[in-house]
Amino acid sequence: MSFTNYAENKVMDVAFGETTWTAPTTHYLSLHTANPGETGATGELSGNGYVRQSIGFTVTNNTATNTAVVEFPTATGSWGTITHIAIWDAATSGNAIAYAALTSSKAIATGDVLRLPAGDLDITLD
Numbered sequence: 001m002s003f004t005n006y007a008e009n010k011v012m013d014v015a016f017g018e019t020t021w022t023a024p025t026t027h028y029l030s031l032h033t034a035n036p037g038e039t040g041a042t043g044e045l046s047g048n049g050y051v052r053q054s055i056g057f058t059v060t061n062n063t064a065t066n067t068a069v070v071e072f073p074t075a076t077g078s079w080g081t082i083t084h085i086a087i088w089d090a091a092t093s094g095n096a097i098a099y100a101a102l103t104s105s106k107a108i109a110t111g112d113v114l115r116l117p118a119g120d121l122d123i124t125l126d
Contacts, residue, residue, distance in 0.1 A: 001087070001100040001123045005038045024089035027097070028052040029070055029121075031114070032084040040086040040096020048077030048110075052091050055116075057123070064123040070116040079108035087123070098123055 003011070013019040030036070030052045034043030053072055057064040086099040108114055 001098040003098050004040055004086075004096045006095045007097045024097075027055050027057065028088040028091050028094070029055040029116070030086045030088055030096075031072070031079070031082045031108075032086060032099075033080045033082060034084065035101065036084055036086045036096060036099040038096075040088065040099055043084065044086070045079050045082075048079055049073045049075055050079060052088060054091075055087070055121070062125045065119055066116065066121040068118050070121075072114045075108050075110055075112045075114075077110050079112075079114075081105050081107045082114070085121075 010021045014021050030040070031045050031050065032043040033045065036042050036044065051073065053070050055070050056067045058067050059065075082102065083105045084099060084101050087097045088094045089097060106114065
């Protein structure tokens with residue numbers, strides 16, 4: 001996953017003493033049909049039952065891993081082909097923190113439910 005410019009700026013501010021930052025208490029996972037880019041907004045789904053889902057992490061050394069299954073609601077219409085995901089600090093609007101391409105894209109049709117198993121999403125800093 002890549003950090004967005006927003007998150008990179010927060011890390012730099014905190015690491016070098018320019019300011020403090022209160023990290024979000026809840027993170028949200030979004031689904032995208034295109035690369036979300038540095039703002040996280042490009043290609044995010046809307047409609048047909050889609051809403052961002054909360055996601056929790058545990059951090060070990062330089063890796064954050066999702067702690068539980070993340071399940072999106074049943075699609076009430078086609079969501080298209082999901083190619084990317086992003087992590088946000090709010091259920092709607094807010095600031096994108098990180099984004100990545102999926103290893104394999106996934107077409108979501110009417111009636112499908114997308115689930116991300118616990119431990120399947122890793123965010124690593126090198």
